[in-house]
Amino acid sequence: MTPPEDALHTLDVPQRLLLGPGPSTVPPRVYRAMIAPVVGHLDPAFVAVMDSIQALLRYLFQTENALTLPISGTGSAAMEAAVVNVVEPGDDVLVCINGYFGQRIAAMARRYGANVQTIERPWGEVFTGDEVAAALERRPAKVVAVVHGETSTGAAQPIPPIAKAAHDFGALLLVDAVASLGGVPVLVDEWGIDVCYSGSQKCLSCPPGASPITLRPRAVQKLEQRQTPVTSWYLDLLLLREYWGAPHKYHHTAPISTMYALYEGLRLVAEEGLEARWARHEDAARLLWQGLAELGMPPHVAEEHRLVSLTTPRLPGGIDEAAVRRRLLLEYNVEIAGGLGELAGKVWRIGLMGYSARRENVLLLLAALRALL
Ligand SMILES: Cc1ncc(COP(=O)(O)O)c(C=O)c1O
Numbered sequence: 001m002t003p004p005e006d007a008l009h010t011l012d013v014p015q016r017l018l019l020g021p022g023p024s025t026v027p028p029r030v031y032r033a034m035i036a037p038v039v040g041h042l043d044p045a046f047v048a049v050m051d052s053i054q055a056l057l058r059y060l061f062q063t064e065n066a067l068t069l070p071i072s073g074t075g076s077a078a079m080e081a082a083v084v085n086v087v088e089p090g091d092d093v094l095v096c097i098n099g100y101f102g103q104r105i106a107a108m109a110r111r112y113g114a115n116v117q118t119i120e121r122p123w124g125e126v127f128t129g130d131e132v133a134a135a136l137e138r139r140p141a142k143v144v145a146v147v148h149g150e151t152s153t154g155a156a157q158p159i160p161p162i163a164k165a166a167h168d169f170g171a172l173l174l175v176d177a178v179a180s181l182g183g184v185p186v187l188v189d190e191w192g193i194d195v196c197y198s199g200s201q202k203c204l205s206c207p208p209g210a211s212p213i214t215l216r217p218r219a220v221q222k223l224e225q226r227q228t229p230v231t232s233w234y235l236d237l238l239l240l241r242e243y244w245g246a247p248h249k250y251h252h253t254a255p256i257s258t259m260y261a262l263y264e265g266l267r268l269v270a271e272e273g274l275e276a277r278w279a280r281h282e283d284a285a286r287l288l289w290q291g292l293a294e295l296g297m298p299p300h301v302a303e304e305h306r307l308v309s310l311t312t313p314r315l316p317g318g319i320d321e322a323a324v325r326r327r328l329l330l331e332y333n334v335e336i337a338g339g340l341g342e343l344a345g346k347v348w349r350i351g352l353m354g355y356s357a358r359r360e361n362v363l364l365l366l367a368a369l370r371a372l373l
Helices: 028-034 044-061 075-086 100-111 129-138 160-168 217-224 237-244 256-272 274-294 321-332 359-372
Strands: 067-072 092-097 115-120 143-147 172-176 195-197 210-215 348-351
Touching: 028 256, 044 067, 044 210, 044 256, 067 075, 067 237, 067 256, 075 100, 075 172, 075 195, 075 210, 075 217, 092 100, 092 129, 100 115, 100 143, 100 172, 115 129, 129 143, 129 160, 143 160, 160 172, 172 217, 210 217, 210 256, 217 237, 256 274, 274 359, 321 359
Parallel strands: 092 115, 092 143, 143 172, 172 195
Antiparallel strands: 067 210, 195 210
């Protein structure tokens, strides 16, 4: 057999400005980190990087949690790790669904044998603590799961009232912070989140593939007391703990270059400082919201519940939204995304995440939209 001629073209991808729901634009320093030499996954030099990654993740999550590490995989792998570790077959799990990613958590929990009950809100709205408490009153659950930043709707779920309700009923709280961590406050210890996970390619502006997760001691205790082994060997956090911490026992070959990238991305977060980073994201988002309103495309979500890192402008009638996005990509090199699920065709999804969250990017996008519309 000979290699197919037409598959041999040079790798040729453009440099885009990524203003969709992720990945976001990767900063040069992160690219540079990825060309550091690949060493063994148990090399002392790599173990030192692992230790630093964990320390910086604790800062990022604002937690003292010992069990804090990156999962080798994308945000969905971290979601799956969160679910499969704390859920045993037959466990009651309450999932709050107000968008696409809440649905995904429920689907995963069902696959792992949980008795899933759901409460729902219209896409773009958020839950109150009372709604969660009422659901737990009707039927207790061992785990409550909620999405902090719903990338499908642009809504930001206030976490402390949900944490209170879950804890009042003795449940663990699992929070998806894939679209929010590093861009808006996620205060794991202060808010009382028991299991929190994220991704690398959104507000951290790293390539996809290394997804932070952290567990409070009471969640770790649940793991240690499981009656059944974790259904996924690859995502078993007690096994991963032995690789990421002493005795650094081989579990799987970590994606070394992806971890270098995460390390550099976390260094950038620490150098900027979380407060300054949150302020930068908010500043860019406010400029975007104002510009979109002037264009006749107000954000879908009420201002008090808007996710700073992801905005969903309502589309004016009569435009071919896919054609506008295509021209934006091909003529301006700017990526934004269409709506997902029940908001498809009704909104766009504009991400201002990590390195992409800058005023100059907002001004460029607004100017391009003005020209195209
Ligand atoms: C809120 C949320 N959760 C989970 C995921 C899944 O992450 P990934 O696509 O990296 O697997 C995403 C991705 O967009 C997300 O936005």
